[in-house]
Amino acid sequence: MASQLRLRSALALVTGAGSGIGRAVSVRLAKEGAAVAACDLDGAAAQETVRLLGGRGSKERAPQGNHVAFQADVSEARAVRRLLEQVQACFSRPPSVVVSCAGITRDDFLLHMSEDDWDRVIAVNLKGIFLVTQAAAQALVSSGCHGSIINISSIIGKVGNMGQTNYAASKAGVIGLTQTAARELGRHGIRCNSVLPGFISTPMTQKVPQKVLDKVTRMIPMGHLGDPEDVADVVAFLASEDSGYITGASVEVTGGLFM
Numbered sequence: 060m061a062s063q064l065r066l067r068s069a070l071a072l073v074t075g076a077g078s079g080i081g082r083a084v085s086v087r088l089a090k091e092g093a094a095v096a097a098c099d100l101d102g103a104a105a106q107e108t109v110r111l112l113g114g115r116g117s118k119e120r121a122p123q124g125n126h127v128a129f130q131a132d133v134s135e136a137r138a139v140r141r142l143l144e145q146v147q148a149c150f151s152r153p154p155s156v157v158v159s160c161a162g163i164t165r166d167d168f169l170l171h172m173s174e175d176d177w178d179r180v181i182a183v184n185l186k187g188i189f190l191v192t193q194a195a196a197q198a199l200v201s202s203g204c205h206g207s208i209i210n211i212s213s214i215i216g217k218v219g220n221m222g223q224t225n226y227a228a229s230k231a232g233v234i235g236l237t238q239t240a241a242r243e244l245g246r247h248g249i250r251c252n253s254v255l256p257g258f259i260s261t262p263m264t265q266k267v268p269q270k271v272l273d274k275v276t277r278m279i280p281m282g283h284l285g286d287p288e289d290v291a292d293v294v295a296f297l298a299s300e301d302s303g304y305i306t307g308a309s310v311e312v313t314g315g316l317f318m
């Protein structure tokens with residue numbers, strides 16, 4: 060999709076911006092003119108993303124159209140409230156585009172999965188998106204601004220996957236959360252959509268045993284894993300007015316896997 064300055068007036072908050080899909084989303088939204096607030100649990104990784112965007116802003120003040128890094132754990136309510144406060148103080152407005160990419164895996168078969176591995180994945184992948192979506196929506200509604208919220212789920216949230224009861228439940232929950240937010244926030248001019256990537260080449264998938272990787276690659280109709288940029292293309296579309304009448308959707312970016 061040709062790159063345009065579709066987002067030149069947007070302020071985009073991206074969580075999980077320090078790696079993989081979140082970094083690719085940050086790069087793409089900046090390329091289309093957005094100012095980017097790049098947030099990650101790993102603050103240094105978020106800073107590196109901002110360096111890649113050519114940003115130099117400090118938390119205290121972001122020169123017009125600049126990009127700034129923030130550190131926050133999205134699973135912590137106080138951290139998310141502080142994040143939205145810092146972003147609005149830095150840019151003097153709420154983010155009109157919010158992309159929740161922060162996510163983790165703690166894979167194991169159901170028979171052996173620990174309660175801690177269940178709790179942590181649900182806390183980051185599902186509660187984290189609840190907290191960020193809620194805080195961003197509150198800021199937008201109270202300021203009377205329209206917006207586009209894009210939550211990264213997974214095709215696994217639709218079809219399940221061996222070794223991922225926690226992850227699959229979290230990603231299925233993201234779809235339902237986003238559909239409900241879309242129903243409630245449409246009247247405020249805030250669109251909410253989910254993106255369901257398939258197997259994308261990032262540090263997250265590098266942990267997958269090779270034999271599983273080989274199996275799944277053979278199952279993909281397009282014959283290869285996706286790149287983070289393939290997801291960023293769709294996120295940029297959902298962030299822009301080119302998707303102005305789309306809300307509550309779940310967009311699969313899978314190369315046809317599990318269609």
Ligand SMILES: CCCCCCCCCCCCCC(=O)CC(=O)SCCNC(=O)CCNC(=O)[C@H](O)C(C)(C)COP(=O)(O)OP(=O)(O)OC[C@H]1O[C@@H](n2cnc3c(N)ncnc32)[C@H](O)[C@@H]1OP(=O)(O)O
Nearest residue numbers: 164166167168213215221222257258263264268271274275
């Ligand atoms: C018929 C093949 C179907 C393959 C489907 C795979 C779908 C994956 C698509 C993912 C797309 C989206 C991904 C995403 O959102 C981001 C991620 O979540 S990336 C991480 C994805 N995680 C996995 O797929 C789990 C991979 N498995 C593991 O990490 C380990 O197996 C696990 C920790 C669960 C258990 O380890 P261990 O006890 O050491 O057992 P083994 O590794 O030896 O496995 C035993 C046996 O089971 C087979 N197997 C394991 N996982 C899967 C799986 N997901 N799908 C199919 N088969 C799996 C493994 O190959 C072994 O088979 P053998 O025949 O006994 O060798």
Ligand SMILES: NC(=O)C1=CN([C@@H]2O[C@H](COP(=O)(O)OP(=O)(O)OC[C@H]3O[C@@H](n4cnc5c(N)ncnc54)[C@H](O)[C@@H]3O)[C@@H](O)[C@H]2O)C=CC1
Nearest residue numbers: 075077078079080100132133161162213256258259261263
């Ligand atoms: N890679 C893939 O195949 C797929 C990934 N996804 C989802 O896409 C999103 C991004 O995944 P990847 O880029 O592949 O992973 P990644 O591991 O490369 O990046 C995830 C980022 O999230 C950050 N993060 C983790 N916990 C956090 C927390 N509590 N607070 C703030 N930041 C936190 C990490 O520091 C990291 O920078 C995740 O939600 C993942 O579940 C969905 C489908 C497929």
